[in-house]
Amino acid sequence: DAGVIQSPRHEVTEMGQEVTLRCKPISGHDYLFWYRQTMMRGLELLIYFNNNVPIDDSGMPEDRFSAKMPNASFSTLKIQPSEPRDSAVYFCASSLRKNSNQPQHFGDGTRLSIL
Amino acid sequence: AQTVTQSQPEMSVQEAETVTLSCTYDTSENNYYLFWYKQPPSRQMILVIRQEAYKQQNATENRFSVNFQKAAKSFSLKISDSQLGDTAMYFCAFMKHYGGATNKLIFGTGTLLAVQP
Numbered sequence: 001d002a003g004v005i006q007s008p009r010h011e012v013t014e015m016g017q018e019v020t021l022r023c024k025p026i027s028g029h030d031y032l033f034w035y036r037q038t039m040m041r042g043l044e045l046l047i048y049f050n051n052n053v054p055i056d057d058s059g060m061p062e063d064r065f066s067a068k069m070p071n072a073s074f075s076t077l078k079i080q081p082s083e084p085r086d087s088a089v090y091f092c093a094s095s096l097r098k099n100s101n102q103p104q105h106f107g108d109g110t111r112l113s114i115l
Numbered sequence: 116a117q118t119v120t121q122s123q124p125e126m127s128v129q130e131a132e133t134v135t136l137s138c139t140y141d142t143s144e145n146n147y148y149l150f151w152y153k154q155p156p157s158r159q160m161i162l163v164i165r166q167e168a169y170k171q172q173n174a175t176e177n178r179f180s181v182n183f184q185k186a187a188k189s190f191s192l193k194i195s196d197s198q199l200g201d202t203a204m205y206f207c208a209f210m211k212h213y214g215g216a217t218n219k220l221i222f223g224t225g226t227l228l229a230v231q232p
Contacts, residue, residue: 033219043206043222054143056219089158103150104220 002026004107006087006092012113018080021110024073025094033104034077035091036069043091049075081115117142119209121223128197129231135182136192136226138207144168146212149183149190150220155203162206166190168212194228202230
C-alpha cells in the first residue's frame, strides 16, 4: 500500500513568494495532520482535519498560513507571503479513527527553505 | 495541558550494546497512548513501539522494549543489541484517548542516538 505522499520533497524560494505544500493521505484514512519541525521548536502540530473538516487549527502560527482539504485524498498547506523564519521541514500524517490507537502514518516531509 | 519531556538530547552506544532512552510526561488523563518514533537521517518518521496506558504489561517489539511506569509517568525505551541502523533521532509521543476518537500527538524534543561501530 502507498503511504502518505508529500510534494515537493524540497522547496527553495525567496521571501515574499507564495508556497504550497501538498499531501495525499493513505486511502481510507479519515484524519489528516500537518506538522512543522524545526531545531528550535521540535515537532509542532499546525492543524488537523477529520473527514476533510478542520478540527483544530490552534497551532497555525499566523494568518499567512492556511490549510485546505477539498477532498479525502488531498490537502494543501499554503504560506503567503513566506518569510525566512518559515524555513522548516513540514510533515503530513494520516490516521484511521476506527482503530483508536492506530498511530499516525507520516509522509517523508517537505524541506522548505525561504531565502 | 499535556507535556512530554526527553531529558537526554544526545546519546551514544557501542554496536551490540544496550541503551535506554528516557521519557517522562505530565497528564491528568487516565486513558492514553504512548509512542516512540524513530527519525533516521532520511527524515522519515517511523513508529517503533506503542503502549496503551491501561495495559500493565510493557510493550515489546523485537529488540525494542519499553519500561512503562504509570504512577511515575515514565516511558523509557530500551534498545538491545544496538545496530548501526538504529542511529536516528528518537521521539517520545503522547496521545489522549477519548472513547475511540483519534487525537493529536504531543511530541518530546527528541534524543539523538548514535550507534558506534
